[in-house]
Amino acid sequence: MRPPPQPIRTGAVWAGIGLAVLGHLMCAGLVAAALWGAGDAADQALIGGSLLGQLVLFAAVVTAGTVLIVKGDRGLGIGLFIGWAAGLIVLPLVGFGLCVALVSAQ
Amino acid sequence: MPAGTHDVFVALGLAVAGLVFAAEVRRRGRHDERLWYLVAGVLVGGALFGRLGTWLQHLDLRQNATLAEQWAYGNRSILSGLAGAYLGVLVAKRLSGYRARSGDLFAPAIAAGMAVGRIGCLLTERPGTPTGAGWGITVDGVPRHPSFAYEIAFHLLALAVLILARDRITQPDALFTGYLAGYAVFRFAVEFVRGNEVVAAGLTRPQLFLLACAPLLAWRLLVLARQHRAGLPQEVPV
Secondary structure (H helix, E strand, O other), X not given: OOOOOOOOOHHHHHHHHHHHHHHHHXXXXXXXXXXXXXXXXXXXXXXXXXXXXXXXXXXXXXHHHHHHHHHOOHHHHHHXXXXXXXXXXXXXXXXXXXXXXXXXXX | OOOOHHHHXXXXXXXHHHHHHHHHHHHHOOOOOOHHHHHHHHHHHHHHHHHHOOOOOXXXXXXXXXXXXXXXXXXXXXXXXXXXXXHHHHHHHHHHOOOOOOHHHHHHHHHHHHHHHHHHHHXXXXXXXEOOOOOOEEEOOEEEOOHHHHHHHHHHHHHHHHHHHXXXXXXXXXXXXXXXXXXXXXXXXXXXXXXXXXXXXXXXHHHHHHHHHHHHHXXXXXXXXXXXXXXXXXXXXX
């Protein structure tokens, strides 16, 4: 018989949110860093890198979040989903703007 | 305005919505850990549909952007974001086993968050169609309807009504459904001065989307009215 699930800890939810937002920021930062070396192909690198980064982040959040919700710390798993979605609404555009600014400055 | 202005207000809107939601949960004494699932459902559904909701906007599929283009450059849509958030809650309820009505917990949060988030639109987007009214915002020498200011005023008014009526209207989801219906009507009307592209029958895409959703909303209102007349229990057991 499966033991009853542990209660959802608010602190764990916030930790998950922080991790997901950090993931968004890392994606934006990595793309921005990669742009410095891209030269004339910066536009393609911007789009390709940004999309790839977000795809990897999405896969990581869905996998880790689902596993955590089903088998581990539910709060952390739910927090990952909340942070990913909130970051999706707000942060990619900020990151995109940062990258465009970097390209323009080159 | 700097490019980040819009996003700052969107972020502020999210934060305000979160605070108002938490306050409403506390006020109604609806503490339940499964509400976290619902919050995740709202945000994931809203974020995905808000970003991809305008993807299939042409009946000729060849005219639509690729998924990657839509993700990177496509328009964000509040209406499809709301629809996605609604679906997200339904999925989250199914997954978590939470059965109680939750719309009234979210309604004030949505109104408050939209009022703040739309400030970003007001400051960064083309406001509306040309107007001779004295309150027009002049862009490129042409006074235009401040359609986002109208929307901010609507959400603030709706928030006030929701707060004033929440202790009097106790039928579950009545406030939320009323708010959605009010916003749908308001948004349909304000689209005439928003300046969005007219695509068919003199209507914009958001208006057509609202017309498509109207039967669902009407059905929901009808169900609520029937429940009210029948005097059904006010709260579904969790």
